[in-house]
Amino acid sequence: MKHDVTKRTLAGILSVLCIAGAIPTGINTNSLCFTTAVTAYADAEQGSVSSASVHEVSTLDEFLTAANSAQNGDTIKLTDSFTVVGNYTINNDKAFTVDFNGNMIYFDGEGNYKVQSYFYINNNDAHITFLDSGYGGGMSVINPCVVRLIMNNSGTVELLSGTYIGGLDTIRTNTNNAHVYIKGGYYDLLKEDDEGPFFRNGNGHYYLTGGYYTERSNMSDTRFDLAEGHEYYETGNEEYPLGIRKTDATAIKDAEIENISDQEYTGSKIMPNLNITFGTRGLRENEDYTVSYENNINVGTATAHIHGIGDFCGYITKTFSIKKTPEYSIPQNVKAPFSSTLANAKLPTADNGTWSWENSKTSVGNAGKKTFKAVFTPKDTEHYLTISGIEVPVTVYHTYQKVSAVEPTCTASGNIEYYICSDGKYYTDNKGQNEVSLKDTVLPAKGHTYSEPDWIWSDQTASSSITAKAVFKCQDCRYAETVNAYVTTKVMDPTYISNGKYVYNATVKFGGKTYTATKEITINKLKYTAPAISYEKGDEAVKLTWSNVDGAEKYGVAGYVNGKWVVLAEGEGNSYVIKGLTAGKQYKVAVITKINGQWIKDVSNAITITPKEAPHEYPTIISVDYDQKFHQFRLNWTKIKGAQNYGIAVYMAGRWKIINQNIPADTTSFTSPKLKAGQIYKVVVCAKVNGKWDTAELSKRAFNVAVN
Structure with missing residues (x-):
């Protein structure tokens, strides 16, 4: 055997961000990473949080689309029943709710032995809650040979309420990543099965804390222990005689359930909020x-069918009425005499009901237009609501004698317009709402009414000897008086960041009041020149150097990050090294100055800097070992900094084919499967860094492996 190795280097020093979510008890966390790395000046992309939505579905296709795209907190609500034939995967990493809403999901299939029609849950982060806000909704089998309704391979399934009529079982787990919480609902197998409605395949986790079961559900033979602190009990229900509850659970019938008031008909389902308490504790829906x-x-x-869960158990119903809102017209032209009660204000009759005052003993009070609360009671109270709190206008009346208004002058008195009421009192209106005394109707002589003074300044230039005077004019007769003002001067020196000014404050006393005026003359701010900046490139760093500014106490280095300037460092020197930069990336920086205790945030000297490009690095083959007996080879390579995992690819039929891309980051070797003798394979090793595979120059990095 022989092999050819081409060495290359892997580029960059990259950061790995591995974020772990919440892990249910029992899940193996050996492969999870909890390290966070931050890159200097990186512009973080802001994520968006979507609000919870309700997806209404009526078919299997609509249900599957909604289930695979639902976001955290969403609800999928059935508006009609539908049938499932075959098995379908739900692969969603969000937590959402399926509400049967009184509808059924039927499971059918062809054949007569263990038909595989079910929903397949397959995501570690999934959390699906099944419940029924309607009545009689859930999952049911048409073909009694259907094995299960739900197959939970990984993730969490919570059965909170609803009816589940299964074949051999309702739900089964497939791996130790499957978690099932049975908190409520009704369970009935179509035929007896000694494994019960819940089947454990592998090490799936079951937590049984509630629910009602038929005799044929065979819970006595279940292979799963109840959740700690829970027990079986006899429900007293002939169809579902067996239940699960907390050992110290309180019967829901012992709680205080407030009567549900009559509800208004809308044409849609009415689901009023319930007010349930036990002692001082307020009960919560889907928790208690x-x-x-x-x-x-x-x-x-x-x-309303109410089932206890958690700290409560059992079942109770509460009824309420749905009624239409009657038609009525608010009475008009209702009158009452001054100082009487509503008993003297007659309400009209209506063809479809009667009017009455909520309290006929209420005094109507003084004269005027008022409203009082009335009740409309329909003739048909069985189907229509009685409406209280209807505001009915009432006119309370008096007789009045008008006295016209007389305007006062600077020296003569006058009077306001007022009315002498039949009750002997005086009012400013003819409705008896604003009572006054007779002396309150008199308008005394006005005297002189002065407006705000006009100010006259002696000079418009900066001087400490400026003078001022105030001129007061009567608004009615235009009489004028002039008063010399007392003037003080305050000087505010200019700085590099703000103008200075002369501030003159003038004060006069006139008519028992003090009047002030201010005049300002601007002194231009001092001229500031920002320091000149130069820089030197380094590996993942840049050294800044800048010129001196007279009077500078400190200098600050600022960076432009996420659309705004941020001070990165401050000091007394004329240089600073910015570290932790990304090779090849541009950064905008400036130097600001602190003078006389104030920062001059002038960034007109801003420059753009870029650190040196870092060398590129690839996995380097250390050795290749061969097994001639089984025609295999084993690769060994160097470890790459920041690698998340490694992959092996072989060049076959004119293209690269991946044979393994899940080699862990702490493993730097690979053993091939058994191969054909006499073959030469072109192989390359790649590293995945920051979520991306480094596939640059594959042909140059590749090497040959000959199998004999």
Whole structure:
């Protein structure tokens, strides 16, 4: 045997980011990586978080499309029943809910022995919750020879509620990556099977904490232990006599379930929120109980079926009425005399019901337009809602004598417009809403009413001897008075980053008030010249050097990252080395200056820098060993920094064919399968770094292996 090896080097020093998600108990985590690497100045792509959606489906194809594309928190809601013939894969790494919504998924098949019609769950990160918010929905078998409804190969399946009528079993696990939580629901096998409704194939994990089972479901022979702290119990139901509950579970019937108020008919399913408490604890749906609704669309009596789960067990129903909203017109022109009660405000009659006040003893109070709450009671209370809290306008009336307004002058008094009411009181309106005393109607002589003063400054140039005066004018008679102001001066010196100014504050006292005015004259800021920058390239680094700025206390190195300038470092020297850069990538940097305790954030001296290109590196073959007896060879190569895994490819029929691309990063050898003697194979070893295979110059890197 002989071989030819071509040596090459692998480019770059790359970072590996391996993020591990939540791992359910029992999953082997030996192959998971928990290392995070960060590249300097890299612009991180912002991920988006989608809001939860409800996908309504009515066919198998629509269901499969939704199940394989659902996002975290989504719900797939059935709007019709459909039939499954054959097995279909659900491969989704998200957590979502399937709501039967009172509909059935039927499993059929051709043949008479162990027909393979089922859903195949095949993703470690999947978490699918099955429940039924309707009533009587779930999964059922048409052909009694169907073996199972769900095959869970990897991921988590949670059965929370619904009806599951299986063939030989309802759900079976296929590997130790399969996790099944049975928290509720009804289970019935079509024919007896000593393995029960749940079949473990391999080391799948089952957690049985709830559910109801028929006699033929054969739970007494189940091969799975109940979840710790749970027990079987007799439900008292003839069809499903056996249940599972927490050993100290409380019967849901012992909880306080608030009556459900009458609901308004909408033409759609009505599912009111339940208020269930036990002591001071408020119960939560799908954590302490599940609920499904029956006859909850049309007008009539609907039923809520409530099952305890978790800390609660058992079953109870609660009914409520669905009624239409009656038609009514809010009464108009309802009147009541001053200081009477609503008993004196007569409501009209209606053909389809009656009107009444919520409290006829309520006083109508003073005169005016008001609203009071009334109740409309339909004649047909069985099918229509009684509506409370309807705001009905009521006019409370008085008689009034108007006194016209007289305007005061600077020296003579006047009066406002007001009304003398029949109750002997005075009002500013003819509805008895704003009462005043007689003296409150008098408008005294106004005297002089001065506007804000006009200010006159003696000079417009910067000077410490500037003067000012204020001129006050009467708004009515235009009388004017001039008052000299007291002026103070404050000087604010200019800096490199801001203008200076003279600030003049003038103050006068007039009419018992103090008036102020300010005048500013700008002093131009000092001229600043940013330091000049030069740089030297290094491996994954750049050294910056810059010129001095007079009066500088410190310098800061800033980088342009994610659309904004960020200070990377600060110091008193005139040079700085930026490390951790990516070879060949461009970076925008600037140098700013701190003078008189303030940073001058002038980045007009910004330059673009680029570190040196790093050498390229490929896996290098160390040796090739041969086994002439079995016509095999073994490759050994150098380890590549940052490699996630290695792959082997062979050049066959004019193209490269991958024979293994899952060699772990800590393995630097490969043993071929048995080969034909007398063949020469052209082989190459590749490394996967940062999620990409390095396939550059494959032909130059390839080497020959001759099998004798």
